[in-house]
Amino acid sequence: MNLSFFIASRYFRSKKKRNFITILSRISMIGVAVGTMALVVVLSVFNGLEDLVRALYASFDAELKVEAAIGKSFEVEDAWLKSINNVEGVELVTEVIEDNALFKYRDYQHLARLKGVSGNYLDHGRFGRGYTWGELDLGTVSRPKAIIGRGVGFFLSMDLDNEFEMLQVFYPKAPRSAGTIDPSQLYNSGLLRPSAFFSVDKEFDDNYIIAPLDFVAGLLNYGSKRTALEIKVRDGESIQRVKKRLREHLGEGFTVKDTDEQHAGLLRTIKIEKLFVFITLSFILAVASFNIFFSLSMMAIEKKKDNAILFAIGAREKLVKRIYIKQGAIIAFTGAFIGLILGFLLVWAQDTFGLVSLGIASSVIENYPVKMVWTDFLWTSVTVIAITFIASYRPAMIASRVKPNEL
Numbered sequence: 347m348n349l350s351f352f353i354a355s356r357y358f359r360s361k362k363k364r365n366f367i368t369i370l371s372r373i374s375m376i377g378v379a380v381g382t383m384a385l386v387v388v389l390s391v392f393n394g395l396e397d398l399v400r401a402l403y404a405s406f407d408a409e410l411k412v413e414a415a416i417g418k419s420f421e422v423e424d425a426w427l428k429s430i431n432n433v434e435g436v437e438l439v440t441e442v443i444e445d446n447a448l449f450k451y452r453d454y455q456h457l458a459r460l461k462g463v464s465g466n467y468l469d470h471g472r473f474g475r476g477y478t479w480g481e482l483d484l485g486t487v488s489r490p491k492a493i494i495g496r497g498v499g500f501f502l503s504m505d506l507d508n509e510f511e512m513l514q515v516f517y518p519k520a521p522r523s524a525g526t527i528d529p530s531q532l533y534n535s536g537l538l539r540p541s542a543f544f545s546v547d548k549e550f551d552d553n554y555i556i557a558p559l560d561f562v563a564g565l566l567n568y569g570s571k572r573t574a575l576e577i578k579v580r581d582g583e584s585i586q587r588v589k590k591r592l593r594e595h596l597g598e599g600f601t602v603k604d605t606d607e608q609h610a611g612l613l614r615t616i617k618i619e620k621l622f623v624f625i626t627l628s629f630i631l632a633v634a635s636f637n638i639f640f641s642l643s644m645m646a647i648e649k650k651k652d653n654a655i656l657f658a659i660g661a662r663e664k665l666v667k668r669i670y671i672k673q674g675a676i677i678a679f680t681g682a683f684i685g686l687i688l689g690f691l692l693v694w695a696q697d698t699f700g701l702v703s704l705g706i707a708s709s710v711i712e713n714y715p716v717k718m719v720w721t722d723f724l725w726t727s728v729t730v731i732a733i734t735f736i737a738s739y740r741p742a743m744i745a746s747r748v749k750p751n752e753l
Contacts, residue, residue, distance in 0.1 A: 371637075371638075371641045371677050373637050374634070374635070374637035374638045374641055374677050374678075374681070375677050375678075375680055375681040375684075376681065377634030377635070377637055377681070378631065378634055378635065378638075378677070378678050378681030378682055378685060378730065379681040379682070379684040379685035379688065380634070380685065381627065381630055381631035381634050381685065382631070382681065382682045382684075382685025382686055382689065382726055382730060383685040383686075383688045383689040383692065384627055384630075384689075385624065385627045385628070385631070385685075385689070385722075385726045385729075386685070386686060386689025386690065386692075386693065386718075386722060386723065386726060387689050387692055387693055387716075388623055388624075388627060389620065389623075389624060389719075389722040389726075390689075390693045390716045390717055390718050390719075390722065391714060391715070391716055392616065392619065392620040392623065393620075393716070393717035393718070393719050393722070394714065394715030394716040394717045395616060395715060396613065396616050396617070396620075396717075397715065397717050398711065398715045399609070399612065399613065399616065400605060400606065400613075401475045402475050402476065402546055402547045403546075403547065403605055403608070403609055404474075404475070404605050405472060405473050405474050405475040405476050405546050406472065406473070406476075406546045406547070406550050406554075407576075407605050407608050407609075408440070408470065408576030408577055408578065408605075409470075409577060409578055409579045409585055409604065409605060410576070410577035410579065410585065410588065410589055410592065410602055410603070410604055411574055411575070411576055411577070411602070411603050411608055412430075412574060412575040412576075412577065412592065412596065412600050412601070412602055413573070413574050413600065413601050413603070414599065414600060414601075415598060415599055415600055415601050416599075418573060419443075419568065419571040419572060419573050420571065420572060420599075420600070421570055421571055421572075422441065422570055422571070422572050422575075423570070427439060427441075427575075429595070430575070430577075430592070430595070430596075433588070433591050433592055433595050434583075434588070434591060435579055435580050435583035435584075435587065435588035435591065436577055436578075436579065436580065436588060436592070437578045437579060437580040437581075438466050438469055438470060438577070438578035439466075439575055439576075439577055439578075440463055440464050440466055440467050440470065440575065440576040440577075440578075441463070441464040441559055441572050441575060442461065442462065442463055442464075442559075442572060442573055442574040442575065442576055443461075443462040443559060443562045443563055443566060443568050443571075443572055443573050444459060444460070444461045444462070444573045444574065445459070445460060445517070445566055445573070446458070446459060446460070447459075447460040447515050447516060447517045447555075447565075447566075448515070448516040448517070449498070449502060449513060449514065449515055449516075449555065450502075450513075450514040450516070451502040451503065451504055451511065451513050451514070451540075452502075452503065452511060454501065454502045454503055455502075456498060456501040456502050458495070458498050458552075458553050458554065458555055459553050459554050459555070460515065460517075460555055460557060460562055460565075460566075461554055461555065461556045461557070461562075462556075462557050462558060462559040462560075462561065462562025462563060462566075463484070463556060463557075463558070463559055463576075464559045465484070465558075465559075467484070467556070467576075468482055468484070469578070470576065470578045472544075473544050473546060475546070476544055476545050476546035476547075477496075477544070477545040478542055478543065478544050478545075479496075479506065479542060479543040479544075480506045480540075480541055480542030480543060481541050481542055482541070482542050483541045483542070484541075484556070484557065484558045485539060485541065485558060487558070487560055487561075489539060490536075490537075490538055490539070490557060490558045490560075490561040491538060491539045491540070491541035491557075491558075492513055492538040492539070492540055492541060492555050492556060492557045493541060493542045493543075493544055493555070493556040493557075494513075494540055494542070494543055494544070494554075494555050494556075495543070495544060495545075495550055495551040495552060495553060495554045495555065496543045496544065496545040496551045497548065497551040497552030497553070498551070498552060498553070498554070498555055499540070499543050501552075504540050504543075506540055506541070506542070506543070509539075512537040512538065512539060513537065513538040513539070513540055513555075514535060514536075514537060515535060515536045515537070515538060515557075515565060516533045516534070516535050517533060517534045517535075517565050517566055518532060518533050519532065519533060519534055519567065534565050534566070534567070535565075536561060536564070536565045538555075538557055538561070577592065577602075585604055586604070589602050589604055624725070628729050628733070631729065631730065631733060632733050632736075632737075635678065635733045635734065635736075635737040636737070638674050638677055638678060638734065638737040638738060639737045639738075639740065639741060641677070642670055642673060642674055642737075642738055642741035642742070643740070643741045643744065645670070645673070645741070646670065646741045646742075646744045647744075663747075666742070667742040667743065668742075669742075670738060670741050670742035671735065671738045671739065671742050673738070674734055674735075674737060674738030674741070674742075675734055675735075675738065677734075678730055678731075678733070678734035678737075679730070679734070681730075682726075682727060682730040686723060686726070686727070690718065690723075693716050693718050694718075696713065696714065696716045697716050697717075697718075700712060700713035701713075702714050
């Protein structure tokens with residue numbers, strides 16, 4: 347009877363160990379699956395935000411922007427502008443003068459950017475991803491109008507329906523006499539009729555007022571000088587190829603930037619944030635993989651006799667190592683595969699049905715933007731493989747060092 351009790355206790359104890367190792371392996375699999383899913387989802391959100399920023403800025407910025415390599419402005423001539431228009435792939439060339447100015451409406455004042463544009467500015471398809479109120483019209487030479495950022499309109503308490511109040515613009519100038527006491531010699535001034543508000547992004551909404559080029563050139567005393575040229579590329583043409591042609595045509599005295607290069611700092615910040623989030627979640631995934639380490643270590647201890655038998659019948663250390671590494675790979679790859687599938691389905695559901703809302707009533711979009719990129723799935727898989735190998739290597743080394751004569 348004592349022998350039966352001993353055999354039964356050994357059996358149940360071994361069974362409990364096996365059940366515990368199985369549960370630990372499943373927990374490891376779930377941890378890897380959740381970590382992988384989180385990586386896919388978060389990286390997709392960053393991709394969506396990056397695309398959203400590009401789309402919003404493209405609503406305000408030109409596809410290509412020409413600026414002086416040195417200095418603030420440059421001279422333009424009709425023949426020179428015509429030669430740029432004749433560059434293959436160029437559809438529109440818009441002249442731009444941009445500088446800071448003081449604006450006054452009723453008793454309110456605000457310092458903002460005054461952007462003077464030529465008449466074909468609105469032909470670029472501006473404000474496609476934003477909101478506009480009023481009539482997008484820059485007026486005539488005798489009655490110039492302004493398209494105003496929503497934030498500027500808020501600061502100045504503007505009313506588009508009030509036809510009697512005009513927007514006053516002030517720009518400082520160097521006085522003819524340093525000792526003058528006439529205030530009118532210290533600044534130029536002009537009047538604009540507010541015609542519309544636009545809302546694209548806070549950076550633009552709070553800082554920009556768009557007005558006719560002739561009005562701004564006269565106010566700022568720019569004459570034939572311009573601060574930039576905005577280029578619209580013909581449909582079907584590659585922006586990068588047109589940019590290369592323009593650089594060759596204009597020479598080293600000018601820079602030609604696409605939309606990404608115009609806001610390289612912001613896009614770089616988003617990519618850096620994405621990288622750090624990826625590293626952080628990879629560390630969390632590594633912590634989750636500790637369960638793989640523990641489960642394989644316990645398996646190596648429990649299977650010590652089995653490993654000794656394998657060595658006794660001629661197995662090599664490399665074979666035993668491979669067994670345990672493959673066991674860890676099965677746990678991790680199964681979890682990673684489940685996590686990739688769940689992450690794909692969750693991102694697809696967010697993109698299709700908008701499961702999570704931004705919760706901002708005035709936002710350009712209602713739901714969190716997401717975008718799946720195959721390289722994110724690739725790097726997530728590579729990370730899981732690397733972490734799995736590291737977590738499985740130590741238990742495999744322990745198992746391979748068992749010697750039959752020590753049992």
